[in-house]
Amino acid sequence: MRKHDVVVVGAGLAGQRAALAAIDAGREVAVFSKLHPLRSHSGAAQGGINAAVGKEDSVDTHIYDTVKGSDYLGDQDAIEFFCREAGPTVVEMEHFGTIFNRSADGSLARRPFGGAGFPRTIYAADRTGLALLQALWERLGTEEFTLYEEWDLTSLVVREGTVRGIVAFDRRKGEFALIEAKAVVMATGPFGRVYGRTTNAHSCTGDGVAAAYAVGAALKDMEFVQFHPTALLESGILITEGARGEGGLLKNALGERFMSKYAPHVFELASRDVVSRAIVTEILEGRGFPGGYVHLELMHLGKERIESRLQEICDFARHFAGVDPVTQPLPISPAQHYMMGGIGTDIHGATNVRGLFAAGEAACVSIHGSNRLGGNSLLETLVFGKEAGIAAAAYAAHASVSSLTEDDLATAIAPIRAWSHRTDGEDPSVLRSEMQRVMDQYVGIYRTEADLLEGVRRIRELKKRFARIRVVDQSLVYNVNLSDALEVGHMLELAEVIVVGAYARTESRGAHSRRDYPTRDDAHWMKHTIAHRGADGPQLSYAPVAFTRWEPKERVY
Numbered sequence: 439m440r441k442h443d444v445v446v447v448g449a450g451l452a453g454q455r456a457a458l459a460a461i462d463a464g465r466e467v468a469v470f471s472k473l474h475p476l477r478s479h480s481g482a483a484q485g486g487i488n489a490a491v492g493k494e495d496s497v498d499t500h501i502y503d504t505v506k507g508s509d510y511l512g513d514q515d516a517i518e519f520f521c522r523e524a525g526p527t528v529v530e531m532e533h534f535g536t537i538f539n540r541s542a543d544g545s546l547a548r549r550p551f552g553g554a555g556f557p558r559t560i561y562a563a564d565r566t567g568l569a570l571l572q573a574l575w576e577r578l579g580t581e582e583f584t585l586y587e588e589w590d591l592t593s594l595v596v597r598e599g600t601v602r603g604i605v606a607f608d609r610r611k612g613e614f615a616l617i618e619a620k621a622v623v624m625a626t627g628p629f630g631r632v633y634g635r636t637t638n639a640h641s642c643t644g645d646g647v648a649a650a651y652a653v654g655a656a657l658k659d660m661e662f663v664q665f666h667p668t669a670l671l672e673s674g675i676l677i678t679e680g681a682r683g684e685g686g687l688l689k690n691a692l693g694e695r696f697m698s699k700y701a702p703h704v705f706e707l708a709s710r711d712v713v714s715r716a717i718v719t720e721i722l723e724g725r726g727f728p729g730g731y732v733h734l735e736l737m738h739l740g741k742e743r744i745e746s747r748l749q750e751i752c753d754f755a756r757h758f759a760g761v762d763p764v765t766q767p768l769p770i771s772p773a774q775h776y777m778m779g780g781i782g783t784d785i786h787g788a789t790n791v792r793g794l795f796a797a798g799e800a801a802c803v804s805i806h807g808s809n810r811l812g813g814n815s816l817l818e819t820l821v822f823g824k825e826a827g828i829a830a831a832a833y834a835a836h837a838s839v840s841s842l843t844e845d846d847l848a849t850a851i852a853p854i855r856a857w858s859h860r861t862d863g864e865d866p867s868v869l870r871s872e873m874q875r876v877m878d879q880y881v882g883i884y885r886t887e888a889d890l891l892e893g894v895r896r897i898r899e900l901k902k903r904f905a906r907i908r909v910v911d912q913s914l915v916y917n918v919n920l921s922d923a924l925e926v927g928h929m930l931e932l933a934e935v936i937v938v939g940a941y942a943r944t945e946s947r948g949a950h951s952r953r954d955y956p957t958r959d960d961a962h963w964m965k966h967t968i969a970h971r972g973a974d975g976p977q978l979s980y981a982p983v984a985f986t987r988w989e990p991k992e993r994v995y
């Protein structure tokens with residue numbers, strides 16, 4: 439049987455940074471990734487990474503902006519740690535070889551981003567994620583570790599409350615294997631594909647979050663789903679906040695720059711929840727364009743600036759929307775973009791399950807609280823990926839070895855085998871599409887009790903139908919029918935936690951906007967939602983928010 443000290447699941451920025459830290463700490467490391475590492479969603483990040491590095495900016499302002507952006511639900515001790523690590527982290531990435539844009543004086547160029555009191559988003563044109571991912575991959579390549587590429591984690595193995603290993607599936611051969619591990623770092627990234635309209639890649643299905651939930655890990659603040667204000671109309675492809683940072687304007691069908699009504703001080707650069715709600719309100723009140731969208735105008739910035747600072751946006755707009763941003767406005771509306779919730783961890787990535795650590799978008803520390811600021815999550819992957827790697831290595835140094843057997847593997851995969859042995863049953867891809875429609879319709883930007891109840895009912899119905907799915911394709915090599923089934927099963931679990939948490943939270947805070955409870959209710963709801971998997975679905979409990987220096991205030995932009 440394969441055995442490793444530290445198994446990192448995920449090779450995006452969080453997973454790679456965790457692996458590097460664990461190797462640096464002297465442990466033997468294996469990395470599992472269902473994609474080639476450079477295809478991870480981190481590589482799609484456009485706008486940039488936050489760090490208060492200039493003389494005029496300060497770490498305290500970054501902390502304050504993040505606390506305020508979180509609508510006071512972020513843990514302030516974690517946010518303080520995070521913002522202090524920002525500068526050293528960006529410098530380290532530069533030393534690893536990331537080529538960031540420069541200002542005329544040679545310092546790191548910074549662009550304004552929503553909700554930030556100062557331009558502090560450092561960038562590599564509009565391909566920041568890819569630039570970081572490539573540099574980190576090259577750095578990691580100088581170390582020794584085992585890479586399991588195109589292997590899917592399917593579940594975690596836990597005995598007596600302690601992680602003992604993982605079960606994974608080799609896409610190229612169709613074989614399942616049990617891999618023993620002293621410590622596991624879950625860095626499987628986003629799960630935006632529970633929605634239909636999303637900026638997330640097709641691979642963002644939350645497998646690791648669902649696997650952790652299945653073995654008793656607490657999921658935190660899952661009801662907080664970020665919708666990005668500007669995604670291309672039909673494809674949902676992201677148009678980075680950097681486009682507004684560079685001076686892009688939002689206009690409704692009457693030609694009005696409507697953000698003046700919603701954020702009279704900062705207009706288009708209010709935080710994402712505020713801008714997304716403004717766009718949806720304009721559309722619902724009849725001031726959008728037919729088909730439900732508004733315009734993002736860049737034309738006034740000039741060809742030179744658009745084509746040099748927003749190269750990728752130009753390509754996306756031309757190829758996927760048939761419009762040229764140099765001469766035409768872009769048709770945009772909001773789309774699901776980021777999950778504030780995830781596997782609950784402390785600052786060092788530890789979860790409530792011994793030996794299980796988590797980092798990146800799969801985790802919830804929590805620094806984003808109920809609303810993440812753009813540019814903070816690339817930073818999060820690196821800061822907390824490193825912490826999780828260090829902590830997992832320290833734990834693995836003293837952890838005992840387990841003794842799993844092939845019977846453990848047989849038991850773990852018996853339900854999956856049953857899908858392929860059935861002679862009738864439902865197609866998992868049908869359930870995937872239905873789930874996405876339910877989430878888009880009932881658990882979107884604006885929420886109500888009636889919608890959420892309907893959402894819970896429908897997701898539970900889909901879960902029941904999932905118990906009867908059938909995998910028709912019997913082939914072993916790249917069986918996407920089987921991968922699809924595994925992913926849909928994971929996403930249905932997470933969709934249920936999102937909607938149940940949203941139904942329970944009878945207030946509006948950050949990205950969670952209840953029409954029937956339109957205000958923030960600190961007296962009852964200044965607390966994190968914790969979800970444990972129970973026999974009949976998620977069991978909710980609540981945990982306090984950590985405060986250091988910032989008292990809650992009304993959040994205006």
Ligand SMILES: Cc1cc2nc3c(=O)[nH]c(=O)nc-3n(C[C@H](O)[C@H](O)[C@H](O)COP(=O)(O)OP(=O)(O)OC[C@H]3O[C@@H](n4cnc5c(N)ncnc54)[C@H](O)[C@@H]3O)c2cc1C
Nearest residue numbers: 448449450452472480485486591627645798799813815816
């Ligand atoms: C279009 C887009 C643009 C963005 N732009 C920005 C930005 O400008 N600034 C910013 O701060 N943030 C941005 N974000 C958010 C940020 O990019 C992500 O939160 C972050 O990159 C996630 O990194 P990660 O390492 O946690 O996950 P990922 O990079 O998604 O990596 C996940 C890894 O897990 C692996 N994996 C998943 N499931 C399995 C499984 N079952 N078995 C094995 N491996 C598995 C995948 O193969 C992958 O390697 C953007 C997000 C999107 C979608």
